[in-house]
Amino acid sequence: MTLIALGLNHLTAPVSLREQVAFDTESSSAALLSLRGEPGVEEAMILSTCNRTELYVSVATGAEGVPQAWLSRHHHLTPGRLEEFLYRHDEDAAVRHMFRVATGLDSMVLGEPQILGQVKDAYQLARDAQALRAPMERLMQHTFAVAKRVRTDTRIGAHTVSVAFTAVRLAEQVFADLRDASVLLIGAGDTIELAARHLVDKQVRRLIVANRTLENAQELASRHGGYAISLNDLPQHLADADVVISSTASRLPVVTHDMVEKAIAARRRKPMFMVDIAVPRDIESSVGELDDVFLYGIDDLRQVIDDNRRSREAAASEATAIIDLQVERYMAWRRALTLRNPAVDLRLHAEAYRNEVLEKARAMIARGKSPDEALAFLANTLTNKLLHHPSARLREAALSGDMDLLHAAGRLYGIAEKPEVSEE
Structure with a gap:
């Protein structure tokens, strides 16, 4: 799944074109449903202001061109009409662009505060249209936190000319x-x-x-x-x-x-x-x-x-440093979504062992064995099954001198290493 920010703004397109692709509040909800329904589009949000129209979408592999085609088709524009005016950012560049927009770094008025409210409105519309999933929900919450920190930690909004x-x-x-x-x-x-x-x-x-x-x-x-x-x-x-x-x-x-x-x-x-x-x-x-x-x-x-822009450029540099750090933090979380969580596999593995041994213990009781005997069998067998493979790997590590694995096992199982006692 690829995160894409696609749009045009006051720097890339004249107002005569921006007004052709603008969305008002009434049309945005229907447009979101239309965009979200496109093949390969997993998530969608539309931000439309007097200075910009942008689509934020998560798309499946192979559907990267769908948002641009939809935008032209939705506004009944001739194919290629938007080509020279659009910008597109993928993945971490899309996250950085969103942070810059919400903090006012990409605005005509550097640091202007109104854009954050407009981003929040766009987010609420997307939520109401059920066009968001966990990745973009997390992105938007991260965006609002970044915007708040930039406002608090820099003077980007000082003496802003609206x-x-x-x-x-x-x-x-x-x-x-x-x-x-x-x-x-x-x-x-x-x-x-x-x-x-x-x-x-x-x-x-x-x-x-x-x-x-x-x-x-x-x-x-x-x-x-x-x-x-x-x-x-x-x-x-x-x-x-x-x-x-x-x-x-x-x-x-x-x-x-x-x-x-x-x-x-x-x-x-x-x-x-x-x-x-x-x-x-x-x-x-x-x-x-x-x-x-x-x-x-x-x-x-x-x-x-x-x-009036130059007075806030130093604050903009500070804001950019904050944004760069937060982009990496969000992308690290997003990358983790694509990795198989070993904790889930470990739990499933352990639960399968538990169910297997539990059935055998119940069968023992059904055959007339005492509950104490069945419980002892359950505890011993489950312990042996769960520790067999880790114990074998740790024995191999001890013989081969693989200290990294031995130390990792201690941290994993929460076993404090005993200090060595020297002989005198």
Whole structure:
């Protein structure tokens, strides 16, 4: 069985392709069942975020190409479409990649903490779909322990610049003082929550939260002094926004070219700054072609984030050392699964002897022998049978001077070696 990590991310593929292979929460469960049902696939987990889509699978020998073929087929892509954008890691490299992802070392924002929650969500979905067995269950528990240790033992998360913070920082470059700006947030997830906190710190003039589920929008807005609208009301409120930050799980754009064109006209050409940090994208890409609209996508934020990356590179080196050690520990456990456990064979061997001698002792009692005589036979015969082969091997070892075997036998049977007594 081979462990494989297969996927694409913000470093290997453009957002236009990442959104084609993204999975939302609703589709992930069905996708897991489909992937787990492929020939040779023993375990499966799908991790899909705005920056990556990855499959973690354990496959039988000969089925190593199944996950990639399934990914293309599932998303109705032409054969070979993903070839140049995919990366694949096998066995210990797959384990190392998982550890790096969960600790934020592979993120656009080095050390960002949100990815660990997304990994935990992916794990829970895979558990609910019964797509995991002991090896990957152990891997995920090991992953969470490694992530916790990296957070505790290094400064990888110190002064982390999140995508949400970067979006707000860009908005400040357009509007020198956000206290004069009206901001529209679309979505109600963690990224939008973080953006709302940063905006409140900047004392924005007005905060609007739009979401498909109005109750979720109201809950978030009430925490940050804003007011809520449903997505259906978005066209009527878009012209009020100087800044728009959007991050939903919608498969289709929620802000169209026509909506923004009408909003700009209503604003009398007053500029609008828009940040789309969703994958698939929430705002139609053609919106960026409109005059007086400044549209940034998730990939456009990379330069701003890279400027802050260097301060955490030393901590990343420390985290890598921790990961290297933990990879070897997990792989040692995984390799042990493929070895036949001699303790199991020894117990089966002993139980077979016991059953054989026990039947003979019962037969003696049935023939009229006393219980004491049968018990004595049972004890003596069982002892002789269990110790015959070890005793013979140890006699040979003593004659040949095989001290390694003699010492190993002492440790195996828990027999303390007696110190030699010198004659005076």
